[in-house]
Amino acid sequence: MADHKLQVMDDAEQVHRRGSELIAEAAREAVSERGASALGFSGGTDPWPMFSGLEELGLDWTKTEIFQVDERVAPAGSDERNLTHLVESLSIGAQGSIRPMPVTGDDLDAAADRYAALLPEALDLAHLGLGPDGHTASLVPGDPVLEVTDKRVAVTAGEYQGVRRMALTYPELHRVRSLLWVVTGEEKRDALGKLLARDHSIPAGRVEPGGDSLILADRAAAAGLNA
Numbered sequence: 001m002a003d004h005k006l007q008v009m010d011d012a013e014q015v016h017r018r019g020s021e022l023i024a025e026a027a028r029e030a031v032s033e034r035g036a037s038a039l040g041f042s043g044g045t046d047p048w049p050m051f052s053g054l055e056e057l058g059l060d061w062t063k064t065e066i067f068q069v070d071e072r073v074a075p076a077g078s079d080e081r082n083l084t085h086l087v088e089s090l091s092i093g094a095q096g097s098i099r100p101m102p103v104t105g106d107d108l109d110a111a112a113d114r115y116a117a118l119l120p121e122a123l124d125l126a127h128l129g130l131g132p133d134g135h136t137a138s139l140v141p142g143d144p145v146l147e148v149t150d151k152r153v154a155v156t157a158g159e160y161q162g163v164r165r166m167a168l169t170y171p172e173l174h175r176v177r178s179l180l181w182v183v184t185g186e187e188k189r190d191a192l193g194k195l196l197a198r199d200h201s202i203p204a205g206r207v208e209p210g211g212d213s214l215i216l217a218d219r220a221a222a223a224g225l226n227a
Contacts, residue, residue: 043082134202
């Protein structure tokens, strides 16, 4: 089990720029070593500038697949869907690399199993966010999805912020080659401290990286931490 490494930057803009660079580096390294790259992108508003920043870094999208780490159960095109904002953030050339989570059917559990079958043996890099309550990747406090160990993809039992979610499970996150956490804003301070302490009282604290795990945080989120 790898330790989380923390890198503190002056502001969110620097965090997003560095995040874009690290995603591009991981993709290029995977293509060089294995001929293709598989990336996992989480939802939330924080990563949109980071995804947009990939455009200028010259990735070979023909050799890259983008998988969703989580998705909200909402109609296609809905503003609530992570996919809607992911498509808006990426170039036309990159959009064909997206592998959307199937959340519009009646049988969500079967849909989760179909998505799991699309996943590679291990994602090369997965981006994760962090909520003020300590949730990450739609692994939310108190939901039975936290205890799923026999599936790669699962669906929350209840609604969180008004919608159910489909998400990669802990076992799937643990096999990712490199985790990239993006944490900005003073409202994340408490959760960031618990993440670094591996505090199991929050869902993010239960993530046990099987590979590298880097947390990019701005000074507002990391205030008071030793970094």
